[in-house]
Every structure is written in C-alpha cells, then in structure tokens.
Amino acid sequence: MKIRDLEVQVVRKDIKNLHLSVHPPDGGVRISVPLHVDDDRVRIAIIGRLPWIMKRQAHFREQPRQSVREMVTGECHYAFGKRYRLELVEKWGKHEVVVKNNTTLLLRVRPGTSTANRLLVLNDWYRGELKKKIPVLLDKWQEKVAVDINSWGVKRMRTRWGSCNILHKRIWLNLELAKKPSECLEYVLVHELVHLHERHHNDRFKGFLDRLLPTWRVARDVLKRQPLAHEDWVY
Numbered sequence: 444m445k446i447r448d449l450e451v452q453v454v455r456k457d458i459k460n461l462h463l464s465v466h467p468p469d470g471g472v473r474i475s476v477p478l479h480v481d482d483d484r485v486r487i488a489i490i491g492r493l494p495w496i497m498k499r500q501a502h503f504r505e506q507p508r509q510s511v512r513e514m515v516t517g518e519c520h521y522a523f524g525k526r527y528r529l530e531l532v533e534k535w536g537k538h539e540v541v542v543k544n545n546t547t548l549l550l551r552v553r554p555g556t557s558t559a560n561r562l563l564v565l566n567d568w569y570r571g572e573l574k575k576k577i578p579v580l581l582d583k584w585q586e587k588v589a590v591d592i593n594s595w596g597v598k599r600m601r602t603r604w605g606s607c608n609i610l611h612k613r614i615w616l617n618l619e620l621a622k623k624p625s626e627c628l629e630y631v632l633v634h635e636l637v638h639l640h641e642r643h644h645n646d647r648f649k650g651f652l653d654r655l656l657p658t659w660r661v662a663r664d665v666l667k668r669q670p671l672a673h674e675d676w677v678y
C-alpha cells in the first residue's frame with residue numbers, strides 16, 4: 444500500500460488489533476491487520492501514525508552502522524582494532540590476504556570473484572589470525588584461571604562475543620573479535636574461562652575478573668559500544 448511517498452507492507456492475519464512497525468536498518472514500514480479490517484481503515488490508521496513513523500525512520504537513519512561492504516579498493520576494514528585500507532588485486536592463483544606496510548590489507552582473488560566470495564576470503568583470514576592468537580592466550584590464561592578446557596573454536600555468533608559450555612568445557616569465540624582491539628579478545632576469552640568456576644555473572648564472577656584482569660571493564664565497554672556487525676553477515 445502506498446501512502447503519499449511511503450511504501451507500507453500490509454500483512455493480513457488472524458489477529459485482534461492493527462500493529463504498525465518500523466524496521467531497521469532501512470526503516471521499512473509494516474502493518475499487521477486483522478482479517479476483517481478494510482483498506483480505508485488501514486490507510487487512516489497509518490496516516491494517524493505518520494509523525495511517529497517519520498521519527499522512527501529518522502532514528503534508524505542516524506544509527507551508526509557499518510556500511511555495506513563491496514570488498515573493493517579503498518574500503519576501510521578493521522583488524523584487531525587497527526584500521527586498514529583494502530586493496531583488491533585480481534589475478535590468477537591462490538586467494539589470499541596479505542598485510543602490506545602495516546596499513547593495507549591486500550586481498551588477492553581470481554578475476555571475477557564475487558563480492559560474497561571476496562568477503563569469505565577476508566573472513567578466512569580473520570579466522571586464521573584468531574587461530575594464531577588464541578592458543579597463545581589459552582596457554583597463558585588456563586594456568587592463571589586454573590581451568591582446563593577440552594576444546595575451543597571460532598564461529599559467527601549473532602548475539603554473543605563468546606560462549607562457554609561448562610559441561611563439555613568448550614568455549615566458542617566470535618569471529619568478529621578479529622576486528623576489535625586485542626584486549627577485547629583477551630577479555631572474552633578470560634570471561635569464558637571464568638565461567639568454568641562460576642556460571643552466572645554475579646559478584647563472585649566479577650571478583651574473579653577483577654583479580655585476574657583488572658582492566659576487563661574497559662574491554663567490555665569497547666565491545667558494548669561496537670554492536671555486532673550483522674550487516675556483514677550476508678550468507
């Protein structure tokens with residue numbers, strides 16, 4: 444349904460009331476409508492809420508978020524908190540990422556490689572970098588925290604930076620941590636290890652962290668300020 448310049452998705456459902464919603468990231472508008480309500484009433488309901496819709500849309504426009512990545516030369520990408528310029532080189536041979544001059548991520552892919560596959564190559568590199576750092580951190584921290592884990596891994600998680608399966612003594616770390624300052628990776632890893640002593644985020648848990656990693660709150664706040672980059676997760 445179109446109202447003035449506004450495109451509204453109308454969904455008819457077996458519900459009691461009209462329900463209007465504006466969705467991130469681009470402020471799309473949807474209205475769920477009971478089966479018996481006709482279009483005129485829907486139109487009137489939407490017009491009555493136009494100021495609210497505009498406000499919500501403006502809110503989403505102002506939200507800081509990572510721009511859509513095209514994986515082309517000149518784009519800015521982060522690794523361990525440092526900003527790099529991407530340089531795309533298309534040539535035959537092996538896909539790879541090379542750090543050049545400490546300022547550039549050279550992404551070498553075969554000619555014609557799709558955006559999604561270029562992103563995969565970069566993500567493989569992120570994963571590899573994490574897998575180099577994590578064993579070193581585990582050596583240090585398993586001893587300090589006085590725990591032993593059975594296994595660990597890196598994966599994409601939509602809502603969490605890390606997780607710990609206490610029963611199986613297994614920890615997962617979010618691939619996105621490769622973009623954040625190294626202190627964040629260390630904090631999440633220590634956090635998950637401490638869960639082997641204390642399941643809940645209670646005072647006892649915080650006591651462990653205060654003693655082991657007194658700066659943990661700084662790293663936590665950095666992660667809080669930088670929401671998970673869902674936009675990147677296109678597949």
Ligand SMILES: [Zn+2]
Pocket residue numbers: 634638644
């Ligand atoms: Zn936790």
